Amino acid sequence: MATEKMSIAKALNESLRKALETDPKVLIMGEDVGKLGGVFRITDGLQKDFGEERVIDTPLAESGIVGTAIGLALRGYRPVVEIQFDGFVFPAYDQIVTQLAKMHARALGKIKMPVVVRIPYAGGIGAVEHHSESPEALFAHVPGLKVVSPSNASDAYWMLQQAILSDDPVIFFEPKRRYWDKGEVDTDAIPYQLHKARVAREGADVTLAAYGPMVKVCLEAAAAAAEEGKSIEVVDLRSMSPVDFDGIQASVEKTRRLVVVHEAPVFLGVGSEIAARITERCFYHLEAPVLRVGGFHAPYPPARLEDEYLPGLDRVLDAVDRSLAY
């Protein structure tokens, strides 16, 4: 067994290294991914070891980055593109939504689109505008795209390789405020299925469902609730499209209560879909309505307000209490 403790950032770097080693068709593309190793150093050292033909610094044009990745995929390559920050994906949104997502269907399944779009996302790092957004629902809403987000180092390592192996376009959201969190990575493990949810903590009274950066907050909330004698189960969704509704259902049938937590605005967010589906599936099991905790219907605020804006322990525990009060 090759288990090693590493940060999420390092796990992603190792994962990309492994993918480059394994398949000569894998390419890394993006702004500053070469010499600099990316602004978060996720591609650190890769250009040095794999050359400028494999690890490609691109012009500053996101539509160009994704559009040419589509062309490279048509030619048999497997591009992994980096969008520098969440708020900068929108110049590429047209290419992602109108082209990348639909190519396979339009070609009657004759062509594949193995493109991974890596996006450092969500808040909590005290950044300026456009550097802290959670646009995952905008992508999950689009048929043809798969959308995932790891919450820990092991998932970061394995999910990225699985995303690269996928013949479908995958939007890979990286929780930037967790980049430096460390965890065990077993590089020989048989990985979890990419779109399967994971029970991160077992519990009996309430299920908390979250993904990416909020999984840690939910685990902390569960630990705090345990001191008050409440038993909280935490489900790490890992994938926002498809969502593992079976996995959530199994947990909800046990606990009979569900709170969905994400940083993104609640209105029409991933949690809305989960609340609706779980209500349909588990109507007779539920002791309380499915509650959602998340961002407000307001632009992501300036850094000095993000602690208030982001759901923290208190807001999650408040929702747990409300759920239990029914």
Place this chain on the structure above:
Amino acid sequence: MTVESTAARKPRRSSGTKRAAGAASAAKPAAATAQTQDAEPQLVQLLTPEGERVDNAENAEFAPFVADITTEDLRGLYRDMVLTRRFDGEATSLQRQGELGLWASLLGQEAAQIGSGRALRGDDYVFPTYREHGVAWCRGVDPTNLLGMFRGVNHGGWDPNTNNFHLYTIVIGSQTLHATGYAMGVAKDGADSAVIAYFGDGASSQGDVAEAFTFSAVYNSPVVFFCQNNQWAISEPTERQMRVPLYQRAQGFGFPGVRVDGNDVLACLAVTRWALERARRGEGPTLVEAFTYRMGAHTTSDDPTKYRRDEETAAWEAKDPILRLKTHLLATGGADEAFFAELEAESEVLGKRVREVVRAMPDPDTMAIFENVYADGHALVDEERAQFAAYLASFEEGH
């Protein structure tokens, strides 16, 4: 000025400036890399790096635009650059002290910003990116207003219409389209104001910038595209953005492009005035490429030692825009030691004020999250505001 005449114009070659491909490199990209490193750029220059005033065939078209500049005006430009640099340095220190979350320094780009900024009229409108602190200074924006977004207390911090200076734009290139649209409006109104859009060499790769060029050309809009080519887009050199000199790109869109020595405040003033006058006369857009250098890091989060050579930075230090004008002022007797001493004292006062204002800048009220989301209000925002207020109040009740 016709497009042909622009193509035919050969702005002068400067002494000792590196990088920038020659026109011939367009045809042979492979060879261009080597040439890019060695070739001297062609640019409009009025003050050499040694501080000497030059008049020649290449700058003849532009020199008349600064014929009215007096020695006192030159001292004014110098003062602007020194105070802007001081402000910028203070902001960098404040970031290091944890008072600001981030800072994008303009160090080295003072001449490009003050030269172009001082060319503007009050009724002209400016669309900046995130580094235009010197232009803001010229517009009369209180420099401390620029710090709010970098401190993280707001996303802008000033009313754009007070000084006709739009909010900083972080998504690169976006504002070139806003500027073009604004200029379309100016033309529709029959006004003779002009609009100027600032952006970087990296941003010039964005589709938005190409679309701004297209629209402004098609509608003959009174807009000046002022690109500060500071040689780097974070870690990527200009060669990663283009294979022909940037200013030449305008030609393909049907309007003139000029490259100016971006470390020469006088030349920047002259060329921008020239471009603004074209706009006012109804002759449409112009692209100005100010050839300059980012002396510091991209932002305080960046580490240029990962990608940039010290020799390069040192070579550009010799072309420092402020030093150049100082040398000129001293050599021509345009300023004496008393002037420089007085300015130093004024810098100190500015620095102190910036520090004090920033440290006293309060955090916004929590409920500001819900403010100004809509102009006409929105039921969902109202509901969430009320819910959140009740939630916060529950702590005060000792829940």
